[in-house]
Amino acid sequence: MKLPAVLLTHYSPAINPIPFHSSHRSNIARIDLSPNGKLLLSIYTVSKDGALFRWQYGDKPGEPESTSESPILHWRITKKDYFMQQNAKLTCSAFHPKTNLLVVGFSNGIFALYELPEFNQLHLLSVSQSNIDYVTVNNSGEWLALGSAKLGQLLVWEWQSESYILKQQGHLNSMNSLVYSPDGQKIITAADDGKIKVWDINSGFCVVTFTEHTAAVTACEFTKQGNVLFTASLDGSVRAWDLIRYRNFRTFTAPSRQQFSSLAVDPSGEVVCAGSLDSFDIHVWSVQTGQLLDRLAGHEGPVSSLSFAADGSHLVSGSWDRTVRLWNIFARSQTNAIQQAGIDGRRDISGGRKITDRRTAANAAGTKTFTTITYSADGSCLLAAGNSKYICLYDVGTGSLVKKFTVSVNTSIDGTMEFLNSKNMTEAGPRALIDETGEASDLEDRIDRTLPGAKRGDAGARNTRPEIRVTSARFSPTGRSFCASSTEGLLVYSLDTDLVFDPLQILTFPSLQIASSPLSQRQKFNLLWIRALLSIHGRYIKDNSGSFATELRAVQRAVDGIRDDLKRVVDKNMYALDYLLEGPAISTSNSADAVQRTTNGARKAADGDDIVTMDDAGKGSDGEGEWMGIED
Structure with a gap:
């Protein structure tokens, strides 16, 4: 059996890298150096089985002292400690050398804080139901940052006061729909995890999360007043939310169990409609009473989209049966519509290859489709996106493409690369889909990435990769920005660069060229x-x-x-x-002369008459140099 080993490298012409066995029974998760003055006298190694070893550099105990000029020194284990977390593996750790604090995270969502070298446990808390994948400590050692990749969770915890500084969590699964609030200050997102989140535009943080739905939330819409939010879900319910008190005040259901995939609210906010995936009907409810008013039948496939006209007179529905129907739900009269124009965007949306594609991106243009479109506030622009890495902005009047926005350049996501490397193709398929780590990785991670089902072969030998796509896009009511929900998360594009918080936007100032300036x-x-x-x-x-x-x-x-x-x-x-x-002692006479010369030199420099140099500063009135150092 091959034991875990540590390779120690010291930059010196006389010392070569020293490999030695670490004595750990599992893979080493982290190695930290403990400074002591100018020498690094201690090494801490942490393994995934929860073992902490301390190494020190010195003479081996039991050996006689060497009389040679270069004694033989060894790295040896001086202390062994164990975290004792049953049925949990150590996933991450961080060491703060200034305070000798060690933070460790485990696969059961527990993190612990220890003080070294005594190995005193300061805190032990459970913050998640999933793995803690990342942990770090700030420079002062006061804040601990914890991250969970599976839950999309970020926590910043101050261990001295035992309080949260920041606690944010994104959606577990992909987002299906989003909508702007009428004032443009908030964005509401709905996802497959059954959660609805309200995001603040200025801070980028989640304000509130609704969890009443028990299945994926497929659509969300605001009323014109902006205080009521409607959501549709696959659990067979349409819910109305009060965004002032943040509560669910009404729930709409059908007589039989249905899965709702689309939603629309009339401009007055009195009628809400939802399209079904099962019966292909459109259900109409009264917001005031919560009663089902009507069921509109006619589609032969699932109703994928619904929208009211601006004046609320007609309802437009789109379906998988390749038809668009206009409904006059108030007057019961027939309505006809004529197609005015069309935009061919097949070449605009094409681009990006998946690792399993056999054709080039240019020849595979037919596989890219638009799945979401939205108008701007003034109706002059149209935003379209789908299962591609591009978001296309069109001019409605001319039908021409104005601009294409790239959603992501992350090569770990399918559909972002324009060219594929042929060396990554093997007889068994793409190399990225084959699990080459084997026993070197954790079983839980392999289960999360493996293919859940396969027609032939070992399903556990292949991995899954997310594919780039945009599920929904909306314009802001102000017309200055738009947002999109994609595989990468929630994206906001804005013309006002100062409107959106940017942590990397750092101001630079030139250094001051003058000694002082008068007050303005x-x-x-x-x-x-x-x-x-x-x-x-x-x-x-x-x-x-x-x-x-x-x-x-x-x-x-x-x-x-x-x-x-x-x-x-x-x-x-x-x-x-x-x-x-706090400087060294200076003689009284020399100090007075130095202060006088410095003052005169500063005045000359400020007036621009002369520049005081280091040579001039050390000369007296007679031109001879005078020592101004420490007196013996």
């Missing part, structure tokens, strides 16, 4: 004016934050720039004063 009365007046404006009109601006988002962020950036400039000057002065006060 204009800046003081602007700050006083901004404070008075926010004090008087703050409530109105907060209620209409979507209209003033760009201006408010511009003001905030200007104020932050002034604050950062002032802070930089103050910090520089404080560092200089600390250096002068």
Whole structure:
């Protein structure tokens, strides 16, 4: 049996890399170095079976002391500790060398915090029902960040106060539908995991999660007033949500068990309609009473989409039977429609090859289809997306393509690469679908990636790969942005770059070229004016934050720039004063002369008459150099 081994490398011409057996019975999950001054005297190794070994570099116990100039030193295990988590494997760990804190995560959702080298357990908490895949510690050692890939969960925990700093979780499965709130400040997403999430546009965080549905949620729609949200699900229910109190105040069901795949709400918010996958009917309910008003029959396939006209007079339905029907649910009259124009987007949406494709991306254009379309607020633009890596924006008047947006360039997802490498094709199929890790990986991870069923061969020998696709796309009511739900998650595209929070948007400022600058009365007046404006009109601006988002962020950036400039000057002065006060002792006469010369030199530099150099600073009035160091 091959034992886990550690390869130690020290950069020195006289010492070569030293491989040695780690004595662990399982794979090593992490190796950390514990600094002690200028030397690294300890090594901590953690294995997946929950063992922690401490290694130290020194003489081997029991050997006589060497009298040679280069004694023989060895790495040896000085301490063994075990985490003792039954039926759970260690999945991740992180070591903070400044505080000697070790954080470990396990496959049962438990994480623990230990203090080394005593191995004192500080905390042991369960935060998830799935694996904790990632863990890290911030620079100060106060916050712990935990991540679960399977649940899409991110936790930031402060261990001293035992409180959460951040707790966010995405959808477990792919999203099916999304919609903007009428004010454009929130996005609602519905997914296969049966959850409905409300996202804040400015912060990017999930505000609330609804979990009342017991099956996949297929559609979601807002009323014009913006306070009520409707959702349809495969569990046979249509639910109405109050977004002021965040509760489900009404549930609509059919007489028989149905699976609803589409949803529409009339502009007045009094009637809600849902299309069925089973009976191919359209069910109409009254929002006020919750009673079923009518069932519209006529489609010969599942109803895939529903939409009301802008005036609410007609209902349009699309089905898998390749027909689009217009319903006048209030007047019971016949309505005819004529196709005005069409857009051929087969070449626009084509692109991207799957690893199992035998044809090029150009020849496989017929396999790409549009599955979601939406109009802009003014009706001049059309957004279309589907099972492709592109989102296409069309001009309605001319029918021409305005722009194509690439959803993802992640090569681990199928359909993102334009060209395939032939060396990755084997006789058994694509190399990416074959499990080559074997026993080197965890059984739970292999089960999650393996194919659930196969016509022939071993289903456990092949992996699954997600395919890039866009399930839904919507324009913002303001017309300045749009969002899309894809395999990669929720994507937001905006013309207002300051509207969406970007953690990588870092401002750069040039270094100050002058020693000091007089106070500006204009800046003081602007700050006083901004404070008075926010004090008087703050409530109105907060209620209409979507209209003033760009201006408010511009003001905030200007104020932050002034604050950062002032802070930089103050910090520089404080560092200089600390250096002068904590410096070595200087003679009184020399110190006075040095201060006088420094002051005169600074004044000349500020006036632009002369530049003080290091050579000039050490010369006296007679031109001879004078020592200003520490007195003996």
